Amino acid sequence: MVPSSNILDFRQVLHDSKNIVAVVGAGVSAASGIPTWRDSDGIWTAYDPAKLATPQAFTANPSLVWQHYHALRDRALAAVPNPAHLALALLCIPDLLRGIAPLAKFTLVTQNIDGLDALALERTIESYRAGRGNGDTCEASRLYEMHGRVLDTLCTSCDRRQCDRTSPLCPALASSSLRTAGDEIHSKDLPRCLHCGGLLRPGVVWFDEVPHHLREIWEVVDHADLCLLIGTSSQVQPAAAYAYEVVDHGGKVAVFNLEQSVDDDHCEFLFLGPCAETLPAVLFGNEPGHALSQGE
Incomplete structure (x- = not known):
């Protein structure tokens, strides 16, 4: 047709x-x-989603994942409908x-x-x-x-989800950008839950997760x-x-x-x-x- x-x-x-x-x-x-994800100039043409957008990726390298999503958060904060x-x-x-x-x-x-x-x-x-x-x-x-939303955070310990428009979420992310991973950030310096101290993750649905x-x-x-x-x-x-x-x-x-x-x-x-x-x-x-x- x-x-x-x-x-x-x-x-x-x-x-x-x-x-x-x-x-x-x-x-x-x-x-x-x-930025789009799958077009000729989309994000996934420059980055491997397996290294940035899966639970396994976050477990293996939370620093890299957080630096990437910090840049996406800043784009979302600056954007208007x-x-x-x-x-x-x-x-x-x-x-x-x-x-x-x-x-x-x-x-x-x-x-x-x-x-x-x-x-x-x-x-x-x-x-x-x-x-x-x-x-x-x-x-x-x-x-x-x-x-989900990129401005949400999800605690890996207590499962508390909340919207946080702060940027950067922690001082160590201040110099991160979408195109540069930067030096590895120690886990203790990544975003932490204010309620239980657990490591926060971006509050989005990754590959291998249920929408x-x-x-x-x-x-x-x-x-x-x-x-x-x-x-x-x-x-x-x-x-x-x-x-x-x-x-x-x-x-x-x-x-x-x-x-x-x-x-x-x-x-x-x-x-x-x-x-x-x-x-x-x-x-x-x-x-x-x-x-x-x-x-x-």
């Missing part, structure tokens, strides 16, 4: 959908200055979703660890409430961060009649299987990505280009900020 790029046809499918799930990958955050994040956040607001999909429920599943999807949703909720001129709470769709919220996400996917694959290579399980499951039970798939892949033949729609440009244009025909003002 040759996927369509007809925006009007896609909007009609969107309008008629009842259960929409968006599966987000690194391409969504590219316009915010966050781009129009793709904001467009997805708008879909999470039921009052605004009804303008383009009046009968639909929407769920956002992100593979990204930068926290920008959550930040965009938080800011969108604040703007929406301010526009309505009241202090009422704003109902929002579920956001599942299946791989968060799998049961809830599969339940959403099993009922979805439209899956939006946005900025993802669809090479990492289990997220890679979600679109196929939607197609298998009769749903449709729309792909938003920079380049076409061999796996796109199963999709109904394909929109190529930077997600920060294509997603808001295809969904709303304008900038997300305008769509928000329309919903005020």
Whole structure:
């Protein structure tokens, strides 16, 4: 099947959908200055994930892993949501979703660890409430961060998880960078838990670990009649299987990505280009900020 790029046809499918799930990958955050993982200039072309993104790697060399993730944390701290994040956040607001999909429920599943999807949703909720001129709470769709957040830490001793936006987390990480590993840092000088003194690790899901919220996400996917694959290579399980499951039970798939892949033949729609440009244009025909003002 040759996927369509007809925006009007896609909007009609969107309008008629009842259960929409968006599966987000690194391409969504590219316009915010966050490097992708698997593209030609992605992180895993320069680094071996087996040495940086597995529990075994952390056990073998926590210094190297922490130096790498310290740099990723700094990138996340400096980044701001781009129009793709904001467009997805708008879909999470039921009052605004009804303008383009009046009968639909929407769920956002992100593979990204930068926290920008959550930040965009938080800011969108604040703007929406301010526009309505009241202090009422704003109902929002579920956001599942299946791989955790790089700004979280997890204690290897007491399992305490918390968000920590401090940078550096310890003085020894102050001179670390993404491209240089630097000298080995002794374990006692790496980030430690303030509650039990145990060694902290980055609070992300590594290879060989089970992603968060799998049961809830599969339940959403099993009922979805439209899956939006946005900025993802669809090479990492289990997220890679979600679109196929939607197609298998009769749903449709729309792909938003920079380049076409061999796996796109199963999709109904394909929109190529930077997600920060294509997603808001295809969904709303304008900038997300305008769509928000329309919903005020």
